[in-house]
Amino acid sequence: MSNFSRDIEKTLNIQKVFATLSRNRASQAKHLFVNLIPPLLALAGFFLLCGLVLQIRGQDPLEFYTIILVSGFASLDDIGYVLFNATPLIFTGLAVAIGYKSGLFNIGCEGQLYIAAFAAAWIGIHLNLPPFLLIPFCIGGAMIAGAGWGAIPGLLKARYGAHEVINTIMMNFIAFALMNYLVTSVYQEPGQMIPQTQQIQEAARLPRLAFLLPVLPQSNPLNMSFFLACGCAVCCYIFLTYTRWGYELRLVGNARDAAAYGGINPSTVTIWVMALSGAVAGLAGVAEVMGYRYRFLDNFSSGWGFTGIAVALLGRNNPFGILAAAILFGLLNKVALDIEILLEVPRGLFHAGQGMLIIWLVSIESISQKLFNYSRGVKQGD
Amino acid sequence: MIPSTLRMATPLGFAALGGIYSERAGIINLALEGMMLMGAFGYVVGTQASGSVWIGLLVGTGFGLALALLHAVATVTFHAEQIVTGVGINILALGITEYLLPTTEQVGGLPHWKVPFMGSYSFVVYLLPVLMVASHILLFKTPWGLRLRAAGESTEALATLSLSRAKWQYIGVALSGILAGIGGCFLASEVHYFTKGMTAGRGYLALAAIIFGNWRPLSGIAACFLFGFATALELANRWNIPVQLLNSLPYILTMVVLAGLVGTSRPPANLGKMKS
Numbered sequence: 001m002s003n004f005s006r007d008i009e010k011t012l013n014i015q016k017v018f019a020t021l022s023r024n025r026a027s028q029a030k031h032l033f034v035n036l037i038p039p040l041l042a043l044a045g046f047f048l049l050c051g052l053v054l055q056i057r058g059q060d061p062l063e064f065y066t067i068i069l070v071s072g073f074a075s076l077d078d079i080g081y082v083l084f085n086a087t088p089l090i091f092t093g094l095a096v097a098i099g100y101k102s103g104l105f106n107i108g109c110e111g112q113l114y115i116a117a118f119a120a121a122w123i124g125i126h127l128n129l130p131p132f133l134l135i136p137f138c139i140g141g142a143m144i145a146g147a148g149w150g151a152i153p154g155l156l157k158a159r160y161g162a163h164e165v166i167n168t169i170m171m172n173f174i175a176f177a178l179m180n181y182l183v184t185s186v187y188q189e190p191g192q193m194i195p196q197t198q199q200i201q202e203a204a205r206l207p208r209l210a211f212l213l214p215v216l217p218q219s220n221p222l223n224m225s226f227f228l229a230c231g232c233a234v235c236c237y238i239f240l241t242y243t244r245w246g247y248e249l250r251l252v253g254n255a256r257d258a259a260a261y262g263g264i265n266p267s268t269v270t271i272w273v274m275a276l277s278g279a280v281a282g283l284a285g286v287a288e289v290m291g292y293r294y295r296f297l298d299n300f301s302s303g304w305g306f307t308g309i310a311v312a313l314l315g316r317n318n319p320f321g322i323l324a325a326a327i328l329f330g331l332l333n334k335v336a337l338d339i340e341i342l343l344e345v346p347r348g349l350f351h352a353g354q355g356m357l358i359i360w361l362v363s364i365e366s367i368s369q370k371l372f373n374y375s376r377g378v379k380q381g382d
Numbered sequence: 383m384i385p386s387t388l389r390m391a392t393p394l395g396f397a398a399l400g401g402i403y404s405e406r407a408g409i410i411n412l413a414l415e416g417m418m419l420m421g422a423f424g425y426v427v428g429t430q431a432s433g434s435v436w437i438g439l440l441v442g443t444g445f446g447l448a449l450a451l452l453h454a455v456a457t458v459t460f461h462a463e464q465i466v467t468g469v470g471i472n473i474l475a476l477g478i479t480e481y482l483l484p485t486t487e488q489v490g491g492l493p494h495w496k497v498p499f500m501g502s503y504s505f506v507v508y509l510l511p512v513l514m515v516a517s518h519i520l521l522f523k524t525p526w527g528l529r530l531r532a533a534g535e536s537t538e539a540l541a542t543l544s545l546s547r548a549k550w551q552y553i554g555v556a557l558s559g560i561l562a563g564i565g566g567c568f569l570a571s572e573v574h575y576f577t578k579g580m581t582a583g584r585g586y587l588a589l590a591a592i593i594f595g596n597w598r599p600l601s602g603i604a605a606c607f608l609f610g611f612a613t614a615l616e617l618a619n620r621w622n623i624p625v626q627l628l629n630s631l632p633y634i635l636t637m638v639v640l641a642g643l644v645g646t647s648r649p650p651a652n653l654g655k656m657k658s
Contacts (some may be wrong), residue, residue: 107465166640170637346480
């Protein structure tokens with residue numbers, strides 16, 4: 001094949017990809033229905049499974065379904081807890097989605113959020129600044145730390161072709177070990193046995209909503225980081241849909257070769273996408289340290305980085321979908337505690353259900369894709 | 383030193399061997415962690431229910447296999463994203479064990495064998511080198527192994543021989559579940575009880591060992607022993623090194639090897655790819 005015809009073919013390819021990218025946006029509303037079916041089916045399966053397990057235990061599934069509604073929405077306090085639970089998951093879900101859109105799996109959110117949380121705590125303890133400076137410094141420092149931790153696997157992938165999944169997993173464990181070391185030997189709160197740092201200054205704390213809204217009980221942990229998360233989701237949407245960088249990111253994810261031909265360097269994109277993903281994941285650590293605990297506690301995250309994968313899948317990698325999915329998971333986490341107390345059902349049921357949900361989500365997607373392709377007469381493997 | 387290295391390396395070795403079968407057949411297996419956990423859980427539950435450690439071993443292995451089959455159905459039959467399914471299975475295993483957590487009753491351990499010059503270890507410890515050599519021969523010297531590896535190297539090669547790629551991938555993943563399950567059983571049998579999340583990342587460490595050992599049984603198990611040695615606690619005490627640094631050494635080493643800075647590590651060509 002001559003150079004000329006190869007060029008033509010590549011141009012056609014790029015046009016095809018370009019058409020797909022722009023069509024995606026135009027026909028998103030039309031395909032909303034198609035997009036909603038898999039997550040809804042998986043969710044229905046999840047709730048049916050939970051009901052079935054309760055039936056087997058000899059308990060009334062209907063009681064369980066009413067508890068879901070009552071424990072999540074009965075009072076403002078309950079809603080506050082649901083949104084509080086959702087906050088870190090919004091960040092990790094967005095982080096996973098940013099990577100995924102560019103064809104990268106960031107399984108290292110867990111490590112990135114620990115590193116970022118520690119950076120936020122360190123700045124919050126050691127820097128003497130007024131709140132309007134200290135809070136941005138803490139958040140910025142945490143994002144840079146998360147970005148740095150995320151960029152390393154990106155760099156290794158871009159430079160040496162090392163798979164980012166393995167490297168992010170390895171970096172998770174390195175982060176756990178590093179944090180454990182720092183918090184037990186260097187920065188441990190003096191005179192305490194608990195592996196945690198001392199408290200951050202008042203000036204570095206994000207205000208709780210209960211102080212602004214008197215209707216909310218003082219004990220409610222919902223804080224400003226939730227609005228930070230919502231803002232982050234909106235920013236991610238705008239970034240991914242309307243900016244040049246967002247376009248580059250998606251183009252590299254959809255057609256690496258075409259992107260390269262179009263003058264985008266996929267290696268560079270890989271590095272900054274992983275850094276961005278790490279920075280957003282790091283905000284989950286910010287929410288914990290600056291919004292809730294006001295210190296760094298070893299092992300504070302209950303697998304948020306991994307739950308973020310489920311959130312991103314359920315939200316179909318759309319920032320607003322992720323927002324909804326994270327709130328749903330926040331509700332489920334609250335319900336898990338409530339049914340443990342009210343129905344004496346161990347919360348493990350919900351964790352198992354989450355795992356099952358993830359597996360269903362990726363399988364249902366393939367099944368529906370197969371059916372969709374079949375109905376359109378497209379052969380597999382095209 | 384030697385006893386703690388062996389105790390650390392044996393469960394890793396079984397999981398790594400299992401992972402090699404699965405990944406050689408082209409299926410990424412991040413679910414080793416969950417399979418080990420279910421194996422440990424099954425051992426304790428089975429032993430408690432029946433009073434026999436052999437039944438416990440069988441149940442544990444069966445639990446590992448069950449999770450593996452779930453992984454296989456999702457990834458091989460439904461072409462689901464293998465990395466995501468693996469993570470899902472790990473969360474599932476953690477949840478199931480948390481839900482069914484038995485009363486933390488002590489159970490008996492697997493029988494120990496006394497061997498001259500070696501001391502007395504669980505028979506599983508002696509089983510590992512045997513399986514390691516057997517796996518090497520099976521994978522690299524027999525037609526059976528050639529076919530399994532063909533499933534991982536190419537999406538088409540088996541089809542040209544009118545053999546089913548899916549069948550070999552099922553075999554690979556199933557073997558990984560059985561072996562990781564045995565590894566989990568050993569873990570529980572050594573400490574005599576089950577605790578929540580007791581595998582503590584060993585499945586991922588086994589994954590690192592696979593990469594470190596370049597997807598080969600002999601060097602993979604060697605990596606497990608190296609990692610086991612690095613994490614044996616006495617080392618840290620003797621030289622006054624932070625134990626966390628030693629614990630993260632395997633992960634750092636794996637990243638270095640994966641980047642090709644020291645030696646090379648090459649995964650099966652079509653690992654994780656379902657379509658040509």
